[in-house]
Amino acid sequence: MPCRIDAMARTRSDKSEQMHEFLFWPTLITIAVVFGILQGTAGFLVYVERKVCAYMQNRIGPNRVGPYGLLQVLADVLKFLFKEETLPRKADMALFLLAPVLAFSTALLSFAVVPFGATEPAPLPPAPPAAIMQSATPLEKQQHALIEAEYKKKLQDYEAKVEVYRSSYQFIIAPNIDIGILFIFGISSLAVYGVILGGWSSNNKYSLVGALRASAQIISYEIPLGLSILGVLLITGSLNLERIIWNQAEQGFLGWNIFIQPVAFLLFMTSAFAECNRLPFDLPESEQELIGGYHTEYNAFKLAFFLLGEYVHMITTSFLMVILFFGGWHFPIIASPEAGWFLKLIVFAGKVTFFILFYMLIRWTIPRFRFDQLMALAWKVLIPLALVNLVMVMVVKEMAWPEWVLLPASLAAVVVAGAVALNAPPRPRDRRLKPAATDL
Amino acid sequence: MNEPTFDLTTYYPIFLYLVVILGFAAVAMVAVHLIGPRRRTAVKEMPYESGMDPIGDARQRFDVKFYLVAIMFLVFDVELLFLYPWAVVAYQEGGIPLVLRGPVFWGVLAFLAMLLIAYIYDWRKGVFKWR
Numbered sequence: 001m002p003c004r005i006d007a008m009a010r011t012r013s014d015k016s017e018q019m020h021e022f023l024f025w026p027t028l029i030t031i032a033v034v035f036g037i038l039q040g041t042a043g044f045l046v047y048v049e050r051k052v053c054a055y056m057q058n059r060i061g062p063n064r065v066g067p068y069g070l071l072q073v074l075a076d077v078l079k080f081l082f083k084e085e086t087l088p089r090k091a092d093m094a095l096f097l098l099a100p101v102l103a104f105s106t107a108l109l110s111f112a113v114v115p116f117g118a119t120e121p122a123p124l125p126p127a128p129p130a131a132i133m134q135s136a137t138p139l140e141k142q143q144h145a146l147i148e149a150e151y152k153k154k155l156q157d158y159e160a161k162v163e164v165y166r167s168s169y170q171f172i173i174a175p176n177i178d179i180g181i182l183f184i185f186g187i188s189s190l191a192v193y194g195v196i197l198g199g200w201s202s203n204n205k206y207s208l209v210g211a212l213r214a215s216a217q218i219i220s221y222e223i224p225l226g227l228s229i230l231g232v233l234l235i236t237g238s239l240n241l242e243r244i245i246w247n248q249a250e251q252g253f254l255g256w257n258i259f260i261q262p263v264a265f266l267l268f269m270t271s272a273f274a275e276c277n278r279l280p281f282d283l284p285e286s287e288q289e290l291i292g293g294y295h296t297e298y299n300a301f302k303l304a305f306f307l308l309g310e311y312v313h314m315i316t317t318s319f320l321m322v323i324l325f326f327g328g329w330h331f332p333i334i335a336s337p338e339a340g341w342f343l344k345l346i347v348f349a350g351k352v353t354f355f356i357l358f359y360m361l362i363r364w365t366i367p368r369f370r371f372d373q374l375m376a377l378a379w380k381v382l383i384p385l386a387l388v389n390l391v392m393v394m395v396v397k398e399m400a401w402p403e404w405v406l407l408p409a410s411l412a413a414v415v416v417a418g419a420v421a422l423n424a425p426p427r428p429r430d431r432r433l434k435p436a437a438t439d440l
Numbered sequence: 441m442n443e444p445t446f447d448l449t450t451y452y453p454i455f456l457y458l459v460v461i462l463g464f465a466a467v468a469m470v471a472v473h474l475i476g477p478r479r480r481t482a483v484k485e486m487p488y489e490s491g492m493d494p495i496g497d498a499r500q501r502f503d504v505k506f507y508l509v510a511i512m513f514l515v516f517d518v519e520l521l522f523l524y525p526w527a528v529v530a531y532q533e534g535g536i537p538l539v540l541r542g543p544v545f546w547g548v549l550a551f552l553a554m555l556l557i558a559y560i561y562d563w564r565k566g567v568f569k570w571r
Contacts, residue, residue: 022452031457035464085476089485101465108461112454127534174453182524203498204487216506219513226520230527237532296488301472305465372570379568383516387552397531398545
């Protein structure tokens with residue numbers, strides 16, 4: 001009712017303004033802690049990655065600096081700091097310096113709306129009753145008065161809840177951002193500028209090829225990434241990440257979205273791997289053919305910015321997988337919605353660690369794709385599957401069928417997709433013999 | 441129906457965070473520039489091509505396929521932008537009213553069908569073929 005501003009509506013808006021009061025120092029402390037931990041973790045992950053790689057290849061890995069090589073992180077950082085900075089003479093200097101900053105800051109900024117511990121969504125105000133008409137009968141007026149009274153009671157409840165919400169600490173930099181996941185997608189799609197500017201401005205052929213491949217890959221995989229979560233959004237009805245967690249936690253273990261959206265999870269994970277340029281999708285920087293890809297010409301701390309950005313992106317997508325599909329801080333028996341913040345933090349960290357280690361296991365298990373296979377996977381497999389998944393959720397929601405129907409339906413969709421792929425006519429082989437015009 | 445409440449105060453932490461990030465990046469860039477040694481030589485500042493002297497410039501023409509991918513991305517991404525608001529309000533209390541759910545459902549299906557036609561056209565035209 002936009003035209004009706006009565007006393008109650010005014011009190012509500014006053015209250016909601018109070019709810020979003022901006023506390024400078026607590027926010028700054030949260031930011032400092034998250035900023036430090038993210039960078040520390042990103043540095044540490046380089047060490048973990050090398051260790052995991054070493055163990056998988058039956059080696060020992062870094063073990064010289066400190067016990068078990070744990071101080072390797074410090075050594076790496078110091079080396080990045082004190083290394084000579086070379087600036088290629090033919091580079092476009094402004095863009096060359098801007099690119100690593102862009103790559104780094106977009107990766108970090110998207111973490112602003114990601115909950116990393118116990119959070120709860122802000123309470124929603126109750127819906128105000130419809131206005132009464134002038135010509136209402138006395139009976140209707142009486143009924144309306146009852147409704148108004150009920151509404152007032154709800155409003156009081158709501159205000160009490162707001163008080164509780166305001167006095168509890170939320171483990172997130174910017175709580176109650178309603179565009180949550182859209183913000184993350186918006187910011188992280190800016191990362192492609194860091195990559196393409198870095199590659200183009202270096203004025204190096206390897207960099208250019210790497211940047212072109214990277215941008216084609218990143219924008220192609222952004223579509224299945226965005227399409228796959230539409231199903232989750234239809235079920236949850238909110239872009240707010242705290243609310244997405246809460247909706248799953250309320251329904252218990254079987255309420256986790258992975259059980260009703262398994263296909264969406266697979267699509268999301270695959271696209272997230274490609275977005276982070278991780279193997280098996282690391283064509284932008286395939287060392288064997290392109291030296292370092294788009295960051296061939298970078299060294300010293302500018303290279304560190306690119307690497308930090310990549311690892312932070314990996315951490316963020318792991319968080320997103322946990323939040324969207326695995327119930328965030330929720331875990332049956334151990335961390336119910338009533339559990340303390342410490343348990344929730346531990347559970348959350350444990351789940352995210354699992355996914356980060358999974359990233360690394362995949363990296364050292366699966367060989368790299370060819371570029372045409374990579375593009376075909378995005379456009380010919382992931383996008384149609386994501387659309388099928390979306391239509392399935394739409395139909396289930398429209399027909400008001402129970403949500404568990406989606407589990408067998410998803411499995412059936414995968415089986416049908418596999419059957420279609422196996423029975424597809426074979427590709428003409430002679431095309432491959434002809435050399436391509438340009439070999440980018 | 442809840443009236444939309446938008447409050448910029450919610451977004452202040454993000455702005456603060458952005459300032460911190462950019463401040464860190466700027467300080468780090470300048471500090472590293474000052475700390476590190478600098479011995480400039482002509483060979484060091486050449487573009488790196490595995491030790492060979494680079495032939496020609498890197499400002500060259502490249503495959504038109506990349507352009508096609510960019511156009512396809514635009515089509516699908518704009519479509520996604522339309523679907524997000526719909527997905528959030530479609531089956532929520534205070535979202536699309538019950539009476540309108542049926543028509544909106546068929547409307548979105550028609551929208552997806554139109555997209556499918558474009559998609560099939562592209563496939564048959566060989567836009568997704570990289571060799």
